[in-house]
Amino acid sequence: MMKRIVRISAAVVLVVAAVLLGGSFYLLSYALRPDAVMAEKESSSYKYMCEEYPFLEGWIDSLRRTGALRDTVIAGTEGERLHAIYAAAPQPTDRTAVIVHGYTDNAVRMLMIGYLYNHDLGFNILLPDLHYHGESEGRAIRMGWRDRLDVLKWMEVANAIFGGNTRMVVHGISMGAATTMMVSGEAQQPYVKCFVEDCGYTSVWDQFSKELREQFSLPAFPLLHVASWLCDLRYGWNFREASALGQVAHCDRPMLFIHGDADDFVPTRMVYPLYEAKPGEKELWVVPGAAHAMSYRDNREEYTRRVGAFVGKYIPDDRQ
Template identity: 60%
Template sequence: MNKRTTALSLGITLLVLIAGTVGGSFYMLKYALSPENRGKDMAGSLTYMEEMYPQITPWVDSLQKAHALRDTFITAPDGTRLHAFYARASRPRKETAVIAHGYTDNAIRMFHIGYMYNRSLDYNILLPDLRYSGLSGGNALQMGWLDRKDVMQWIDTAPALFGDSIEAVVHGISMGAATTMMLSGEQLPAYVRCFVEDCGYTSVWEQFSKELKERFGLPPFPLLYTASWLCQWKNGWNFHEASAEKQIARCHKPMLFIHGDKDDFVPTWMVYEVYKAKPDPKALWIVPNAGHATSYLLYPEEYTQRVKRFVEDNLNDRP
């Protein structure tokens, strides 16, 4: 084989590798950020939640009967229409919970946490549908990074819903927990007093690296790098910058960290990393025998009491 033929062969091989990597990156981005989204099935989500958490059924029924569970919409700066449910406490109260849902979920799939705050603790609640979920617009999930800005916008609307003197906790599970940590590093209104994150990941890069290895047996290079560049081009953010761990290092408001010790989707080691990165004040509860996002399901009373103590210890403190 002469040098010319060898160079041509190498060139073709390189083009095939590049094409495969680019094609794989497009596939990965669609697979990860635009999956078939169960969060769009509102009726199915409510059925599922009432089967998993039967205690919420009379609460939801009573809210609906009284027309107390309401819809509200806002428009993001990029024109995306965003939806949330909200309900007021049984009497005028300043205590308010903003509740963020997980990956391929929706606000309805956080009704158990809404029940905890509204029914058990008698707080106002605001439950946004994140992008590409529920009744909100958007063509892709944003893994908490762009969602942090949307939740900040929801936080800004909360006084108009519940009164100017509110004091708020932000509580998220899974991707919603990552969203909570990511927004905690931003400049927030003084009425946001504290945070609860339940099984959130350290960063999109580390979570996707773990999934790429487990699901496809592939290392981060080169596919995760090119998919991250593609995400930057399509969505305006990349996997490296979408870091809860970096954001939380800038947060000086109280945060409660909750994570199951049997979580193999967002591995338990991640909570130790974000907890270490967070300045005081903070608290940590490692939940025995709990898998991913199952801590409330397994221990509803203890979960409620731990959250109640933490939030009430911090919600009325003035910065």
């Protein structure tokens, strides 16, 4: 009788372990390798941007016609080929913006912020495709954590392309905002003057916990713990260490925090601990009525004014 109970118990444990492991592998693939979504976005990026932001079409056509919109590549931290697009300012300047896209997006889908800096504010711009996104190679999405090391490389590239003595802002939206905050906690070069983050999450753990609860009605334990462990084994990072909150606490440059008060994807509540954790100079704009990553689209003039005013304090306009 006892042997039978032991066998049944062992079988139950094995089944539970198999289900847990299978669920964790599924979660990892679902979150970090959504290939169909990314392929669809990549194929329609320019069309989508010109439909969503009609004013971009003439600007993009002008950049292409004059050869001003260019491509460049570097080797990433894993030796993979990483791609970016860049354009010089309409008038020569050392003012430079590195602009970081969100989850499953790509450089092209951040061209509205490129327009803000290049067309409206007169900046040089560089927009990278993060690891596994756009025209960059890679094994899986890294949620900004290891991407921060690649963005630091892109910042060096942008500085070199635009004269070697730039004054630089880094601006990201959504996962790109989390990446920007993760970058901000690293040692910075003197040319880096400020950061702008728009609707970034506190940490990958917090964001995935929220998605697991809302999409699958599941608690974080134990699935997220196992998935994080598998991510560390397979990709070399885990969900807990990937913390914008931890990194922004070490940021020694000014930062503008932007978040829509109707954001239910990266909840608005996340911006407050991020803002509080950031030492030194900072500003917060909670945008009335704005859903996730829609603060610029829905408030273009005010967004441009606020970003221009904030960045202008640390990178004055040399055209004036």
